[in-house]
Amino acid sequence: MKTNGMDDVRLMKGNEALAEAAFRAGMQAYFGYPITPQSEILEYLTLHAHEYPGVVVLQAESEVAAINMVYGAAGAGARVMISSSSPGISLMQEGLSYMASAQLPALIVNVQRGGPGLGTIQPSQADYFQAVKGGGHGDYHLLVLAPSTVQEMVDFVIEGFKLAEKYRNPVMILTDGALGQMMERVVLPPKGVLPPAPAPWATTGKPPTRERNIITSLFIQPEKMEEVNLVLQAKYAQMRESDVRYECIQTEDAEIMLVAFGLMARICQKVLELAREKGIKVGMVRPITLYPFPTTILQQLAETARVFLTVEMNAGQMVEDVRLSVNGKRPVHFYGRLGGIIPTVEEILEKLESLC
Amino acid sequence: MKSTYELIIAGFGGQGVLLLGQILAYAAVSEGKEVSWMPSYGPEMRGGTANCIVIISDQHISSPLVSTFDAAILLSQPALDKFERAIRPQGLLVYEQSTIIRPPLRNDLEVLCIPGIVEAEKLMSKQVANMVLLGAFLEKLPIVKSEHILVALRSVLPSHRQHLIDSNERALVRGKEIARAWSLVK
Numbered sequence: 001m002k003t004n005g006m007d008d009v010r011l012m013k014g015n016e017a018l019a020e021a022a023f024r025a026g027m028q029a030y031f032g033y034p035i036t037p038q039s040e041i042l043e044y045l046t047l048h049a050h051e052y053p054g055v056v057v058l059q060a061e062s063e064v065a066a067i068n069m070v071y072g073a074a075g076a077g078a079r080v081m082i083s084s085s086s087p088g089i090s091l092m093q094e095g096l097s098y099m100a101s102a103q104l105p106a107l108i109v110n111v112q113r114g115g116p117g118l119g120t121i122q123p124s125q126a127d128y129f130q131a132v133k134g135g136g137h138g139d140y141h142l143l144v145l146a147p148s149t150v151q152e153m154v155d156f157v158i159e160g161f162k163l164a165e166k167y168r169n170p171v172m173i174l175t176d177g178a179l180g181q182m183m184e185r186v187v188l189p190p191k192g193v194l195p196p197a198p199a200p201w202a203t204t205g206k207p208p209t210r211e212r213n214i215i216t217s218l219f220i221q222p223e224k225m226e227e228v229n230l231v232l233q234a235k236y237a238q239m240r241e242s243d244v245r246y247e248c249i250q251t252e253d254a255e256i257m258l259v260a261f262g263l264m265a266r267i268c269q270k271v272l273e274l275a276r277e278k279g280i281k282v283g284m285v286r287p288i289t290l291y292p293f294p295t296t297i298l299q300q301l302a303e304t305a306r307v308f309l310t311v312e313m314n315a316g317q318m319v320e321d322v323r324l325s326v327n328g329k330r331p332v333h334f335y336g337r338l339g340g341i342i343p344t345v346e347e348i349l350e351k352l353e354s355l356c
Numbered sequence: 357m358k359s360t361y362e363l364i365i366a367g368f369g370g371q372g373v374l375l376l377g378q379i380l381a382y383a384a385v386s387e388g389k390e391v392s393w394m395p396s397y398g399p400e401m402r403g404g405t406a407n408c409i410v411i412i413s414d415q416h417i418s419s420p421l422v423s424t425f426d427a428a429i430l431l432s433q434p435a436l437d438k439f440e441r442a443i444r445p446q447g448l449l450v451y452e453q454s455t456i457i458r459p460p461l462r463n464d465l466e467v468l469c470i471p472g473i474v475e476a477e478k479l480m481s482k483q484v485a486n487m488v489l490l491g492a493f494l495e496k497l498p499i500v501k502s503e504h505i506l507v508a509l510r511s512v513l514p515s516h517r518q519h520l521i522d523s524n525e526r527a528l529v530r531g532k533e534i535a536r537a538w539s540l541v542k
Binding site: 009010011036037121177178181182183184185263266267269270272273342344345346 | 378381382385389390391392393394395397417418419420421422423
């Protein structure tokens with residue numbers, strides 16, 4: 001769906017826009033397995049793969065197989081992406097832990113649906129804990145990006161590959177079924193927007209000029225395993241230092257501070273607009289990186305805001321990180337709906353007014 | 357004209373409700389506007405109401421989900437039952453005549469009852485009933501230009517439906533005529 005003009009402006013579904021962005025960002029391989037509400041990613045990539053000769057787009061036999069294919073492709077130095085929705089992402093957790101340990105870059109997309117279990121196909125944010133606290137076993141983190149518009153579904157694919165390659169660590173785009181299914185105006189980047197990243201560590205065949213490269217997550221000596229862990233921890237410290245991202249909206253004079261990410265931040269912005277019309281001094285912090293979490297700005301705003309209200313499409317997950325950041329200085333309230341229900345503007349406004 | 361329009365388009369699955377919303381959205385994008393199109397994609401789509409929320413604005417759109425609307429295009433009784441009350445006072449309601457048994461009760465709306473299916477059958481193409489309603493809607497609320505709707509139609513219709521462009525265009529024109537005649541009667 002192309003329109004005229006200088007920019008490549010289109011009307012696209014979140015899932016399709018993300019898929020097109022992956023091609024343009026120089027993705028070399030994709031592995032996946034269908035699941036609502038993200039199947040359009042696999043469908044779009046399959047439909048358009050012939051336009052990008054050499055790019056591998058493969059439907060694996062299962063999510064477990066797909067994530068291990070990603071491990072292999074990333075180990076060979078390929079720019080690789082995988083996508084799924086909540087139950088499928090659960091199946092991939094072992095592979096993600098292995099990739100974090102083996103220090104492999106890859107882009108993981110979770111278009112969340114309501115759970116637990118096989119759950120529902122409606123949008124949810126209930127995989128926050130899984131995404132930011134580990135999900136798989138061991139002391140590791142994904143760098144987690146939370147888009148709130150279809151445009152950010154595009155932009156964060158490019159950012160995601162960049163950050164994955166910068167840190168040699170899997171990066172997750174944590175989005176939801178509504179953002180995947182909805183259409184918005186997007187400006188697409190040109191093809192080749194992201195130059196190939198050198199991967200001197202990749203297992204691409206040993207030339208006589210260097211030692212062989214080894215990619216593994218097995219370090220049987222605990223001393224060696226601790227060393228690897230310290231390297232990982234140093235990376236996470238670097239992420240917290242250099243790559244925390246967030247958006248502040250009307251926070252300067254705000255007495256009540258909303259905190260919301262992804263789709264919820266869009267809905268809360270409407271709440272903010274309506275509350276401001278009523279003369280209530282509301283601001284909002286939208287965490288863009290969920291890991292590393294924007295702790296410092298929340299600490300700072302705890303000096304000026306009277307009370308915090310976190311709104312999520314879950315039973316209260318990010319609110320724990322908000323409370324850790326605010327550290328008891330101000331009360332932190334929560335409002336959420338569960339299992340695929342999206343809180344409405346009216347519900348949130350009512351909750352907010354109860355804090356006035 | 358207002359700077360933001362929040363619309364609900366609803367009916368049964370298969371009536372072209374989501375497509376109608378996409379055509380509006382596409383036309384608005386080609387006019388340089390901000391647009392969001394949010395479909396119902398859940399279990400309700402299979403047999404019950406299918407709907408989409410379309411927001412067209414000159415400004416950044418905050419929430420793509422809203423629960424009250426400036427206007428509605430409704431093509432089934434369940435859709436009318438669900439969304440009549442969600443239209444803001446003085447808003448516009450366009451509905452399909454033959455699918456509605458209990459007409460709307462609100463008297464603070466501008467209401468257009470359009471025989472979309474009958475007109476579509478006259479055009480030998482039952483599928484274009486949605487476009488008759490869109491034509492009538494745009495006659496009352498010209499939020500996008502007709503020429504952009506025609507461009508959108510060509511872009512949004514899948515390739516195996518492109519032969520229906522002509523009847524779609526005629527349906528749009530017919531909808532506009534009916535809406536004009538309706539105004540005269542009133």
